[in-house]
Amino acid sequence: MHLFSHNPLNDVKFLEKELDMWYFQILKNGWEKFARTIKAENKDVKKALAKQISGLKVSEKDVDEVLTKLKFSHDPATWSDDDLLQLASILRKRTKPMIIAANKIDIEGSDFFLHKLKDEYKEYKIIACSADSELALREAAKGKLIEYIPGDNYFKIIGNLNEKQKNALDYIKKNVLDKHGSTGVQEVLNYAVFDLLEYITIFPGGVNKLSDSKGNILPDCFLMEPGSKAIDFAFKLHTDIGNNFVKAMNVKTKQAVGKDYLLKNRDVVEIMVKK
Incomplete structure (x- = not known):
């Protein structure tokens, strides 16, 4: 491809x-009936609208703040398709944050489009990526040819490479790792999960023991939604653990906490259950 x-x-x-348009079609579907009901029953349009599109994970607060900004008429029956499309676009941006993975950055001349993207879409996080390079490095690591940790800016050759493999790895080092600091793939995943979605990492562990039978320290880690509580983590581990929850232990502080304890990033938690 040119x-x-x-x-x-x-x-x-x-x-x-x-x-x-996805948001718009959901709003538009049955809109006239919805607008008539709001007027006839004198309902709060913000609450009713939030309920109508709750499947998109749009909260009442989202709707309230967006409608306050747009200053539409209090009568939704007067809202035009253009009004609904504007509402849909703003709600989409607010509730479906995006990150741009600028792939194929290893291709010669791709920097031109990377700069164009950054100039045009300043509101988005744009990360240079080479998925092919990441796959090649992971396959090489799996085949014991190199040591490589996803997201690193280097790899170490530990196996016997043929000429084709050497050239491929040299190309990746020169055109991707040295130039951009990584393949970008792990950075995209990390940014999406921890920055956009604001997930937190929680480790199951014991107050008196942090290792497994093989001596690995805190070998397991769970991603939890922001606002998760101790009871949510218990159910994440197993339904029976959640149903028989008694208390949790914050392993770092060695303090007992209840089911409503708000989890913090990198907490180490032990769950106590009924016997």
């Missing part, structure tokens, strides 16, 4: 439009 035969900026525009 470098300039495809413009990735168009991909972003297409995706934004598709997502906006």
Whole structure:
């Protein structure tokens, strides 16, 4: 494929439009009946609308703040399709945050489009990526040819490489790792999970023992949604553990905490259950 035969900026525009239209169609479906009901029953339009589109994980607070900003009429029956599309677009941006993985950064001349993306879409986090390079490095590590940790900016050769493998790894080192600091793949995943979604990491462990039978320290880790409590973690481990929850122990502080204890990132938690 010729470098300039495809413009990735168009991909972003297409995706934004598709997502906006998805929200719009959900809003538009049954809108006239919805608007009549609001007026006839004198309902709070913000609460009713939030309930109507709750499946999109749009909260009442989201709707309240967006409608306050837009200053639409209090009568939703007067809202035009353009109004609904504007509402859909703003709600989409608010509730479906995006990150742009600028893939194929290993191709010669791709920096041109990377800079164009960053100039055009300043509101998004844009990370240079090479998925092919990441796959090649992981396969090489799996085959005991190199030592490589996803996200690192280097690898160590530990096996016997043929000429083709050497050239491929040299290319990745020169055009991806040395130039961009990593393949970008792990950075995209980390940013999406920890920055956009704000998930936290929780480790199951004991007050008196942090290792497993093989001596591995805190070998397990769970991703939890922001606002998760001790009881949520108990159910994450197993339904029976959640149902028989008595208390939890914050292993770092060695303090007992109740089911409503708000978990913090990198907490080590032990769950006590009924016997």
